[in-house]
Amino acid sequence: MFLKYNRFDFSNFPWYFVILLLLHSSMASGEKAETKLRNLLLKDYVPELLPETNANGSVDVLITTFVRTMEPQLQNFVNLKAVLLFQWNDSRLRYEDQNPENIKKLSLQGDEIWVPDLTVYNMHTSQKLLDHSTRCSVNPTGLLRCSQKVSLYLYCELNYTDWPHDTQLCSLHIGTWIEEKVHLKPWLKSDGIIMTAGKKTPKWILKEIIYIPEEVSGPVTSMEYSFKIQRVDKGHFAQFIVPANVVATLSLCAFWMPRDKGMVRVGFSLAVLMLNALFIQDLGFIFWLSGGDFLPKICKYFANFLIW
Template identity: 25%
Template sequence: MDAFVSVFGMMWALVLVLFGWSSTVAMATRREDIIKSLLNDSVYDNRIPPNYEDNFPTNVTIQLFVLSFDSVTESSMDYSMTIFLREHWVDERLKWEQKVICADDNNGNNSNATGRSCNKQPTTDNYVGYPSNSSDNFGDDLMGDEVLDRLEVDSKLLDMFWMPDLYFVNDKDAKIHDVTMANRLLHIYRNGTIRTSIRISLTLSCDMYLERYPHDEQTCSIYLGSYSFSIENVIFKWHDLPVVIRDGVTLPRFRVQIGESGECNFKFDSGSMIGGNYTCIRADFELVREFGYYIAQVYVPSCLIVMLSWVSFWIDLEAIPARVSLGLLTVLTMTTQSTGEKASLPRVSYLKAIDVWMSGCLVFVFAALLEFAYVNVQSRVEKRRQSFVERGRPGGGSSRVRNGASITSCDPIDKITEESEVEVTMSKQHVSKRHLFKKDFTGVQRARMADKFARVCFPFSFLIFNIIYWMVYVASPIV
């Protein structure tokens, strides 16, 4: 009797296992059958928008989740970032009412083949967009009493469904990530709600105004529009939380902030070959430039170069090679730094703040070189006049020149006359020599006074230049 009971128990357990397995297979097949029935060509055509035959457009709700800001390039006026593009719309053709039968697990709880509990599943009865309390759960917290809330479609089947013809208006380059599979998802809810998410890397153009560079703030926008359908068929609108930036997103030279968002409808006039009003939405990113890099790499080095040019004012007037080398070194260094800093900027027609600073510093170091040239000219006058005085001393002899011939007189009266003339000439030359030395003394003093004046004037002028520059470009508000 005990053996019979044991065999009967084993057979009953086997029946339960087989029944559970068959229920799971039936459920998985039924889930697959739902997708196949939705994609029936006689009912659903993915080439036609959901409300194409109706008198109202399809509303597509969009949200951007920014994974990273990769770069901001002033020379090409663009910026790069990676985003999750999330879209939501309702397609009445994709409604489904089939229920999935749940099997009991070992603990007596209802669960489906995926292991998710069936006791309480999401519904979309009151769904009006993405969840307002979170940007990441993507609607998974909406709970109801349905047995199965959604169908998760494989990315390989996405091309079989109608998708909004969204494009990025100011896009330069873009790619959809496909490692290890295409980073795309699509969920179908019972009431025909469709939610998609795509991971995209973008390079977008940005109209930058660099008058205050590097003290500027740039507003870079992203424009999303429908390329082929006008507002009669498709309308884009932002979710209540249009843009979400991942915590910790940073850029080396910028602080990223979320700006305004709104509409930017494209309307083609009567002169265009294409007519109609096309939907477009816009989101702004405020890029506040961080100033620490430019203090360390531009302003401090250029200030030191300008101060280095002032060292020549304390070098002796006779040390010509030292002063020439120092002046040329500072001018060339300042020119090289200015050229290197401008290489990463576009060639705009207006004056930038960095141009004002670099030009001002270049003027100061060049003026220091010109000051040396003036001092050198004044100091060399002394040497030329001293050599002139030495060459002008009278020679001996009493010969005179008459009618082009030298005549030597032996008359005592003539000799006395000649000696008198020599004494008068020597007296005049002595007076002239004292006058020349007086001029020389004035020239040397003028050179030394120029150096003393430059030691005070140049630092004071550079201080005034700094005060005006920082007040205009930093203290004044950005218009």
């Protein structure tokens, strides 16, 4: 009787609680080990000093660009959204001989270690690409990998002559700020770009990416990429192309109409003038968009018609 009522029913025991407790204990132990190792590596670390250089006296920095979107903006600027990846070696952060916990990767922040002073030369406002928000990780051999999300406004000489069927050629020019002992190289692919041609955004399609190598005898301190993008926005077709053809058709009808149809001819001409008046505001926007350097052909058409 005593055994019957005091027997413990293990089937109802909350084993999940024990599992969660063990997982929490394991994670806390891992975090403690990582914190201890990080403090050990950064104790005498000086971020202002260069890592160990190669035989040429420079630090090899590999760069990969994951392009997300690239869309032209107003007045000769293009907005590039991408993720930049960087890789280099820093022997001061090697911990393969001090790793009893077998930590595969140690997380670090950009302001804790030396990072290359990189910037974008053709950006609207100059700023460093790698800063305190940069996420980095180092493996036991001292190999560092850092990533940085960017949204850059790049200067690009936009040509709107064939607008709205235009194709633009823009560039991304990355280089060092003042450091001369940094050698930049593409990473993962021969051109350092991870984005297949043909990827579309709502208004643009990336047609081609070209890596332009810098021909110098010493360390390569800058990298340049050329992007060819084509407009695929179909909204402009209904907004401008169709009205342009309608206006052209009405103009021809008014021109070839018999002389004895005076009132009808005047009516057609007034209708054409009214249609042109409807597009004046939109045309003014396109005139401003082109910046006066490359006037779209469709703007020339409407302008010549108004003069005629």
